[in-house]
Amino acid sequence: MTHDDVRYEIRGSAAWITLNRPERRNALSVELLDGVAAALRDAAGDRAVRSVVFAGAGPMFCAGADLKRVLGELGGAGVTEFLRRAAALFDQVARHPQPVIAAVHGGVIAGGLELVLACDLVLATRTATFADGHARYGLFPAAGGATRLPRRIGANRAKQLLFTAESWSADRMYEAGLVNEVVDDDRLVAAVQELTDRIGRLSPLGLARIKDVVETGLDRPLDDALGYELRACEEYATSRDFAEGLRAFADRREPEFVGE
Incomplete structure (x- = not known):
């Protein structure tokens, strides 16, 4: 599978899906959503693939939806349709038959956080940060954030993130229960590879x-x-x-x- 906004590659027994819009901080566009959906279908149909890894190209994992592009292409009424498509994709991630791992570096915000919430396991660099961010601009976390976040970190912590739009460190997210492991920045790829190798030996x-x-x-x-x-x-x-x-x-x- 090839797509300008998404890189798909096999590393050992894992399929790596890399968000590939570094010039836009890997912001989610319609094309990127379609590319990720296609990559997931490819992974599900490959018997040699035992796990899926989401990563981000450039200095950031994902800055959320590319609202400027969405508004330009779809208009204000199209934002709701975009959110439906994003929610459907994140449901596809959550229901994907193979374990799905988020390899988080830099920042993850809003829709990027909703993607991470749909993953099964989360590894993050020590300098990574997590934020919902919707409330900052009067927006709504309608692609799973308001539902999945309290299930992952508890209602009180989730409300704090959702109500304040503040940013939390990887260590704090580890303590809250969303992040499974925090690693040094230069160890992220190796740590994820070790995890996928272990999963690859199981049924x-x-x-x-x-x-x-x-x-x-x-x-x-x-x-x-x-x-x-x-x-x-x-x-x-x-x-x-x-x-x-x-x-x-x-x-x-x-x-x-x-x-x-």
Whole structure:
């Protein structure tokens, strides 16, 4: 897949999707949203891909929506349509079958933060900063920010970010629970590669089932969620990967998963 605003490349078992508008701080445009959606479809259809990484070209991960361009191309009424498209893309990220990792450096703001919130894991450089920013201009975080942020860091912390438009450090976001690991700036790529290599050795089918159960369970009463978890396990137990895992455990060797 090639697209001017998005770079797609395979590194080991991971598909790297890089937002590639550094001159606009990787701001989200219609073309960029379409490019990311296409890249995700390519990754989902590639059996060799075990995880997906989002990164940003240049000095910043993502500055949010390119409102100047959106207004110029779609007009004021088109902003709502753009938000619908962005929300649909972020839902696609959240529901993507492979684990999705955000590799954050520089700053991440507004729509960029909403993209990060849709990812499963977040690694960030020590100098990275996070902000919602919508309230600064009387805007609304309608692509998942007002819903996903409190689920990731709790309602009180989320309200502080949403109501003040202030910027938080990577260390503070780690303490809040959004960031999984903070690394030195020159260690980000290596740390992400280590993580994707580890994920790449596991069952892609098993991880997809786990991700589905975690995401689905958040929206269900506990008894329903536990029942869904058991049914997912029963289904996975009929797979080749499940049988391979049991054999490898009995043989005291590393399993070789095929995703079936």
